[in-house]
Amino acid sequence: MENSRAGAAAAAAHKWKFQGNDGLNTASALSIRSVLNMLNSNIDQNDTRVVVPLGHGDPSSFPSFRTTPVAEDGLVDALRSAKFNSYSSTVGILPARRAVSEYLSRDLPYTLSPDDVFMTVGCTQAIEIILTVLARPGANILLPRPGFPFYEARAAHCNLEVRYFDLLPEKGWEVDLKAVEDMSDENTMAMVIINPGNPCGNVFSYQHLKKIAETARKVGIMVITDEVYDHLAFGSTPFTPMGVFASIVPVLTVGSISKRWIVPGWRLGWLVTNDPDGIFKESGIVESIKGYLNISSDPPTFIQGGVPHILSKTTDEFFSRIIGVLKETADICDEKLKEIPCINCPNKPEGSMFVMVKLELSVLDGIKDDVDFCLKLAKEESVIIMPGIAVGLRNWLRITFAIEPSSLEDGLERMKAFCKRHTKS
Template sequence: MDNGIKKCDGAQEVDHHQTPRNMTIKGILGLLMANVDADDKRRVISLGMGDPSAYSCFHTTAVAEQAVADTLSSQKFNGYAPTVGLPQTRTAIAEYLSCDLPYKLSPDDAFVTAGCTQAIDVALTILARPGVNILLPRPGFPIYELCAAFRNLEVRHFDLIPEKGWEVDLDAVESLADSNTVAMVIINPGNPCGNVYTYQHLKKIAETAKRLKFIVIADEVYGHLAFGDNTFVPMGVFGSIVPILTLGSLSKRWIVPGWRLGWFVINDPCSTFKNPKVIERIKKYFDICGGPATFIQAAVPHILQQTEEVFFTKTINTLKQTADICCNKIKEIHCITCPHKPQGSMAVMVKLNLSLLKGISDDIDFCFKLAKEESVIILPGIAVGMENWVRITFAVDPSSLEEALGRVKCFYQRHSYRQTEC
């Protein structure tokens, strides 16, 4: 085992042409891992999963670890928490998010969830009703499509524009929306694209949503993980223009995805969406879906209030370094191009040029053959809605990232119409 990633012993080749297009990211990455050649003695390097905790250069702060240890050892938090979350946890989340807003959130605006995935499920569930639709970005995070399917919620996709820093195609939003549209989703900082939206673009999104009469779901699980020219602006800043449902978690910023601590927050200072009926519906749903461990919830106030800025700065600097390495190495691999250098989050989308490759039919074929021949895992773009693109995660230690992309270069040279020695 190396960096928490184990090569699959006795792996058998997977018929990737039968890979369903609607699998989860984890499901597809599992199939890719199973396709690794068991006789390859090199370590498997995954640039597919956004779990930075697998690498030694990314680790959480001692403040967070001690806070959890203290709440667990106190024996005060072994019982059930309120289904909407511990009061002190909801207060801490509301105060934390309010620091970046022109108004103050109430603890009653914040609900504690089992990671951002549950927050997504809550958001789509409370909006679902017969005949309505929701607008989702392409590329995007496939959990939204899966949750929508379970709720019989029609999905309509609007494109993000690579040449404009993956901005929302607002003209497409205008043409897709109708009287049955209940919400649009934005992911900022972007997964899978690495974009960070400007204040001006976010304001245009809010004004468009207001004019078309739907709310905005703001997925900010990568909140504040910005290292380019654009600073992170929470969508909740525009809550006075249009109601915003903010989804977030500790997982990425604090490097603790396995703690499964997230939040669902209503940014609606004008109370145009938030009313007793809506709140009662939310509370009833929380009664049946459960939440994160009580002792993890109890640690949240200390984590949010006591984590020093130097911890965040170190993470940001490391991500900037690895993003730079990723982009520079990609320039050496002529079959992939990066239309926009990442400015945040932990991943980047790159376009495949299949015309330069022999025997590679599409992005799935590329990724499965890469896994088998080079023991490198990257995510096919079809998993996030973009055929013949791939997503590369750069939240990896620099040496592993350089080695992995060096192997991708060898793979390209071997499959190129102009074969050269690696």
């Protein structure tokens, strides 16, 4: 016993040279997952009610959002074929790349090649790749505010400076194009747009996307377009891919099967160069993407093997059903939020799975800010909502409506009761 104590004391006295990377902790604190973990830890364990998750964009556990059997069959057939048990090419297997190029080309005025497509571990790896490729000393990138915090976290991780342009609620969350022009300099590499919008639930019009392309061309930067919610549009504005304007400005598209097919856990995404003028090849972007993929993980080969079946065989009936449910829940969200006095919803959502609403703190008693609101709502009502500061707007809230309609109504009723309890007399 005394020998073990002496050994422990000697180990404690020894000076070790290794330590954790504090930068990773800082970047992680910016993530949606870390905020959701904080809120979930604040749930009252004595509350017997079901927790209503209005804070994330994963509706896959709800019956109304079950993926199509076509997608399931595609994966099963690929796995059982025994054709996809080997390593993947670093850029992705050719059948998957060809299927994605054909799928995306349906909406474009030109035809993509399989060589324009790089398969990734979900859309998040596609984001990680392009931000790392663009990172060099002094470089900066323009991000939307509010936006998806993973971009900020990854930029911080690879020392890429971030500058923010605002999305304007009074204009349906359009991009402040003057700000984009004013803040760009010789070290600006790209601007990011998310369409349909996370977190705002907006869908950019054809005309506005063209203006974005013209602004980016004027200042000499590429457009990175996050289209993970592609075609999830149910309002008056149809979805238009940014790649339509690749003859004006080179466009990098990131996307995945996660949202449209309701399978975020399958982790299958893509990075696509929309570049009919060959600008990405001339500037070395394509070679840098390939270089990154040579030292990173690949998406599972059998999931890639299922992609041709999934993308070509899924019926319009499935897509229409999902759009119909999202429209129903967006309507419920819009109507219920009007009943809550401390909430101001500037725009009814027209796409994706989210809506941004302004928190009117002046009418509330004992609520300091959006984080305090969400922590207390979780504790008192077992309802999880994302504080706006997590996506770049203090004292706003991001609410997802991609859950079962009855659960959404229940959650918003609890939120209304919470607000009534905390409203100043």
